[in-house]
Amino acid sequence: MTTTLIFMAVLMIVVAWWLLRQTAGTEPWQESAMGAITGGHGGRSFIQVDRKLGLFVFLAVATSLFSLFISAYMMRMELGDWRPLKDPSLLWWNTGALVLSSVAMQWARNNNKHEQLSRLRYAVLLAGVFAVAFMFGQWQAWKQLNALGLFAYTNPAYAFFYLMTGLHALHLMGGLVVWCLAAVKLLRGVELSKVNLSIELCAVYWHFLLLIWIILFGLLLST
Amino acid sequence: MIFAIALILLVIGSVAFHFFSPWYLTPLASDWSTIDDTINITFWITGAVFVAVNLFMAWCVVKFRYKKNTRSHYQPENKKLELWLTGLTALGVAAMLAPGLYVWADFVNPPEDADILEVVGKQWQWSYRFPGDDGVLGTVDTRHTTAANPLGINPNDPNGQDDIIVATGDLHIPIDRPVKMLLRSQDVLHDFAVAEFRVKMDLVPGIVTYLWLTPTVLGTYDVLCEELCGIGHYKMRSQVVVDTQKGYSAWLKTHPTYAQTVAGTGPASNIGLSLVEKGRRLSQSSGCVACHSIDGSAGVGPTWLGLYGKTETLADGSTVVVDEAYLKESIVSPNVSIVQGYAPIMPPGNFTDEEIEALIAYTKEGVGSGS
Amino acid sequence: MAIVTHDADEYVAPAAIPEMELYHPKTWLGRYVFSQDAKVIAIQYACTAIAIGLVALVMSLLIRVQLGWPGAFDFIDPSAYIQLVTMHGMIMVVYLLTALFLGGFGNYLIPLMVGARDMVFPYLNMLSFWVYFIAVLVLVASFFVPGGSSGAGWTLYPPQAILPGTPGSDGGIILMLVSLALFIVGFTMGGLNYVVTVLQARTRGMTLMRMPLTIWGIFMATVLALLAFPALFVSAIMMLLDKIIGTSFFMPAIISMGEQLDYSGGSPILFQHLFWFFGHPEVYIVALPAFGIVSDLLSIHARKNIFGYRMMVWAIIIIGALSFIVWAHHMYVSGMNPYFGFFFATTTLIIAVPTAIKVYNWVLTLWRGNIRLNVPMLFAIGFIFTFVNGGLTGLFLGNVTIDLPLSDTMFVVAHFHMVMAVSPVLVVFGAIYHWYPKMTGRMLDDTLGKFHFWVTFLGTYAIYYPMHYLGFLGVPRRYYALEGTNFIPESAASLNEFISIAAIVVGAVQLVFIYNLFISYYRGKEAGDNPWEATTLEWQTADTPPQHGNFGEQLPLVYRWAYDYGVPGATQDYIPQNVPPSKASSGVDNAE
Known part of the structure; x- marks a missing residue:
């Protein structure tokens, strides 16, 4: 459980630090604190919520999920019947596709002004194409292993391989749904301000999934 | 006011119940009195907190009950009081934790000279194995497990040949000798628990766990499985007899070694016994009686008392008269004709024709008709 | 009388950013069924949770009937018995308490108490309820598949959970795991909402340290749930794979019912680690909202500020953080490396300190107060009593040595029911008596309420206090029958009978409560906007019950x-x- 505990510890430290900053030294009942609407908090009401926060909370949940898988992986690895994985070399190409996809997303994010519209469209499409290519590549890697007679029940290492790549792909698929909606809007020529948020969120999500993939891939390679 | 009285009565009642009710720890039969001491320390500390907090609360409810023209005392916090309470609590917690950790250190480090024996659990019976003259248990593997080798002892391991097998029945251990029990399961999780010994531990398939104790009081004690292990969980019982050294040695001699079971010789061999007696022994060593009672009481499977000749209703609604043919079918392929109300979970019996005959004879004549 | 001084600047400029359009339902379906209004969703959550909870309550009575009068009913056979035990536990912990506290109270109270118009992602909120609803349906479906529902205990330990010696090891366990996975997905949607709403949608002036403790409790519980439920998700998925495609994550080489299975090398203990990594925070997912709500009930009805507010907030946070490093105290006798016991016993007993501080502060809130013994207050004080009792017995089980004789006995059952069933449920009742006037505009009947309280409070104590002593005797839990044991005296059977009678009485009295809920809706006394004279924002709304959008034209400052x-x-x-x-x-x- 070490991996998970490290993640939890980091998260808890961040939360504690943030809370401390919010709460240290305040005496909520004090008269001086009564009339003032504090500067640090804008007193925002049900308006213009920063939707990115919602995404970040979700990323924390997803990180918890993947770190638990990694913990389980490492604990299962210590048992006697573990045989190391034969990594399909195709995975390197897939990783490349995912990196390119993430780069394209970042490019789209940086070109969100009106005058950069054509570049934006191009970048968003490219990001999607590379992401789909990655998924296709992962599928091929599964098929290669299957052809070698290496199924999920063959050995726990393969079980984890199928499980973790499958789960990662499932997350990416969720991202592609949002990407699809944004791409359709872009092609239709909808007001840019209505697409920008989706692209922003997609970009953050893409980087997150790339990071997770690199960690998973590193784990698969090294064991 | 009523509320305060109720709270006070509940506190007094709880304390009185603790001291005067007949229900408390079963008398100790091992040297784990340190565990009881830890419990007592914890009882005194938690009991004091329980009484103090609740009586204070009851007093508050009376003293500060609603009065129309008064107001509560405005006091957001009291750092000093809170610090004192935190400190005292920490002290109390430490006073409970320290002995706990001390005794636990004792539990995880069995003495070097402790006797070894193995406890094997499977749904829903207990078996035991002693290391024999060489003092070493032979290696085991599930792949070696057969009807003739129920504990899965490795036939090629010389250490295993003299292992003494207690496939079913009581366990005897000598008094005043520390004993380390190695625990192992063949199927699901179980838990070896004897209330009088205080210690317990799960049996986990795939690994070997342990516990140790020194029995100090002669007697017979119930062994219970305390980790839910399926339908027959509550029937998974055995008994452990704390015996004199002499009685223990004599008892051990009545059980065969692994080599003897393979050869079909030894103290438990069947030669010269009646068919019914063979069946009786077989029903115990194969674990039939874990699920089928012989006294008419309800169990995981139908009771054998009065079974022969009875008309049973099957799961599909049809009826069948229990005769030799039906009994044989039920032993060889038990899940074909299930009696209504029972789950199809009985393992097919891997017996010779002669053994089946013995079992049927036992059911028919040994157990009786029940009337 | 001293004059309250304040900063000169009382004028607050209007919010600079325009309000977002609220969701406006156009059809009846949109208003009542697929509603995106948090208050409607809250009531949907609460009704579903209570409905399935009543099923689990009936199950518990059947369990008690079997224990009190063994063999009285033919249909409770050994396999039905452990199915009842399993489903009762799982429903109560996950589908009732978690859903009710977070989905029910969270949805209703968060926007109202922080001064928001609604949850920030209303559409997601609506989805959250419907996924939860489907999860409940899948769970209910498992009763009706061949073999029935799972009987593996609510902990669903492999290997037995998926092997034939346990009832429901085919369809039952698969549906159970699928239902749990759905529940987690649904909860995550809701949880995102609660967290982001608390962080971003608070009205002007509502700083974190001005939030009522109810919100702190629900907020921290949601954070715990978001981080801990993935552990259950992971273990559920891995067990499904073990069951369906034959992987060996948790399954070692096994001879089941005389048959050598294809599994090898897996570890049942790995499952237990994952399960309890979820399972222990789950205890606090239920407890923290209860802590928060009871703090507010005590303060309001004692007419006194909560004592040591800052300590209370920090205690909630510290308990939440510590709850992630105590999980293996459920596994002292599981066969894990016994040396872990030292670490986990220490962390477990440390968690007693912030918990004790909360108890002290509750009691000190009563001290020098002006206590009105309204029905919600009765439940709140009742909670302190049972929680002190249950918390202290936790010090027995958390201390690794004492766990040796007591684990897997009725002592454990008594402990966690006292601390995790009776205590939070008393808070749930108190909260319903407290907020029902806001939800409906009418008061619940006082006499029926007092009757309900006294029978429930004394009855549950009569059930669970003596049960600890069965545990001391060594009576194991999850036992269909005890016949044939020598160390358990005959008198234990009469004690069991007494407990069963108390349980049936308590169960029956809940009908009075439900009757009260219905009758008061039509005949209850008019409540007015603020019957308890409380300070928090939900009592300051323009309408009672609050309209969609909560606060009328102007959000409160x-x-x-x-x-x-x-x-x-x-x-x-x-x-x-x-x-x-x-x-x-x-x-x-x-x-x-």
């Missing part, structure tokens, strides 16, 4: 914390959070 009771110099003994300092003492509407 918050000038103070939620606990201004008995403030010296104020005109009333309470000052609502949205009363500006100048009006608190001069008295605009001081009907003292």
Whole structure:
């Protein structure tokens, strides 16, 4: 459980630090604190919520999920019947596709002004194409292993391989749904301000999934 | 006011119940009195907190009950009081934790000279194995497990040949000798628990766990499985007899070694016994009686008392008269004709024709008709 | 009388950013069924949770009937018995308490108490309920598949959970795992909402340290749930793979019913680690909202500020953080490396310190208060009593040595029911008596309420206090029958009978409560906007029950914390959070 505990510890430290900053030294009942609407908090009401926060909370949940898988992986690895994985070399190409996809997303994010519209469209499409290519590549890697007679029940290492790549792909698929909606809007020529948020969120999500993939891939390679 | 009285009565009642009710720890039969001491320390500390907090609360409810023209005392916090309470609590917690950790250190480090024996659990019976003259248990593997080798002892391991097998029945251990029990399961999780010994531990398939104790009081004690292990969980019982050294040695001699079971010789061999007696022994060593009672009481499977000749209703609604043919079918392929109300979970019996005959004879004549 | 001084600047400029359009339902379906209004969703959650909870309550009575009068009913056979035990536990912990506290109270109270118009992602919120609803249906479906529902215990330990010696090891366990996975997905949607709403949608002036403790409790519980439920998700998925495609994550080489299975090398203990990594925080997912709500009930009905508010907030946070490093205290005798026992016993007993601080502060809130023993207050004080009892027995089980004789006995059952069933449920009742007037505009009947309280409180104590002593005797849990044991005296059977009678009485009295809920909706006394004279924002709404959008034209501005009771110099003994300092003492509407 070490991996998970490290993640939890980091998260808890961040939360504690943030809370401390919010709460240290305040005496909520004090008269001086009564009339003032504090500067640090804008007193925002049900308006213009920063939707990115919602995404970040979700990323924390997803990180918890993947770190638990990694913990389980490492604990299962210590048992006697573990045989190391034969990594399909195709995975390197897939990783490349995912990196390119993430780069394209970042490019789209940086070109969100009106005058950069054509570049934006191009970048968003490219990001999607590379992401789909990655998924296709992962599928091929599964098929290669299957052809070698290496199924999920063959050995726990393969079980984890199928499980973790499958789960990662499932997350990416969720991202592609949002990407699809944004791409359709872009092609239709909808007001840019209505697409920008989706692209922003997609970009953050893409980087997150790339990071997770690199960690998973590193784990698969090294064991 | 009523509320305060109720709270006070509940506190007094709880304390009185603790001291005067007949229900408390079963008398100790091992040297784990340190565990009881830890419990007592914890009882005194938690009991004091329980009484103090609740009586204070009851007093508050009376003293500060609603009065129309008064107001509560405005006091957001009291750092000093809170610090004192935190400190005292920490002290109390430490006073409970320290002995706990001390005794636990004792539990995880069995003495070097402790006797070894193995406890094997499977749904829903207990078996035991002693290391024999060489003092070493032979290696085991599930792949070696057969009807003739129920504990899965490795036939090629010389250490295993003299292992003494207690496939079913009581366990005897000598008094005043520390004993380390190695625990192992063949199927699901179980838990070896004897209330009088205080210690317990799960049996986990795939690994070997342990516990140790020194029995100090002669007697017979119930062994219970305390980790839910399926339908027959509550029937998974055995008994452990704390015996004199002499009685223990004599008892051990009545059980065969692994080599003897393979050869079909030894103290438990069947030669010269009646068919019914063979069946009786077989029903115990194969674990039939874990699920089928012989006294008419309800169990995981139908009771054998009065079974022969009875008309049973099957799961599909049809009826069948229990005769030799039906009994044989039920032993060889038990899940074909299930009696209504029972789950199809009985393992097919891997017996010779002669053994089946013995079992049927036992059911028919040994157990009786029940009337 | 001293005058409350304040900063000169009382004027607050209107919010700079325009309000977002609220969701407006156009059809009946959109208003009541697929509603995106948090208050409607809250009631949907609560009704579903209570409905399935009643099923689990009936199960518990059947369990008690079997224990009190073994063999009285033919249909409770050994396999039905452990199915009842399993489903009762799982439903109560996950589908009732978690859903009710977070989905029910969270949805209703968060927007109202922080001064928001609604949850920030209303559509997701609606989806959250419907996924939960489907999860409940899948769970219910498992009763009707061949073999019935799972009988593996609510902990669903492999290997037995998926092997034939346990009832429901085919369809039952698969549906159970699928239902749990759905529940987690649904909960994550809701949980995102609760967290982001608390962080971003608070009204002007509602700083974190001015939030009522109810919100702190629900907020921290949601954070725990978001981080801990993935562990259950992971273990459920891995067990499904073990069951369906034959992987060996948790399954070692096994001979089941005389048959060698294809599994090898897996570890049942790995499952237990994952399960309890979820399972222990789950205890606090239920407890923290209860802690928060009870703090507010005590403060409001004792007419006194909560004692040591900052300590209370930090205690909630510390308990939440510590709850992630105590999980293996459920596994002292599981066969894990016994040396872990030292670490986990220590962390477990440390968690007693912040918990004790909370108890002290509750009691000190009563001290020098002006206590009104309204029905919600009865439940709140009842909670302190049972929680102290259950918390202290936790010190027995958390201490690794004492766990040796007591684990897997009725002592454990008594402990966790006292601390995780009776205590939170008393808070749930108190909260319903407290907020029902806001939800419906009418008071619940007082006499019926008092009757309900006394029978429930005394009855549950009569059930669970003596049960600890069965545990001391060594009576194991999850046992269909005890016949044939020598060390358990005959008298234990009469004690079991007594407990069963108490359980049936308590169960029956809940009908009075449900009757009260219905009758008061039509005949209850008119409540008015603020019957308890409370300070928090939900009592300051323009309408009762609050309309969609909660606060009418103008969102409230918050000038103070939620606990201004008995403030010296104020005109009333309470000052609502949205009363500006100048009006608190001069008295605009001081009907003292």
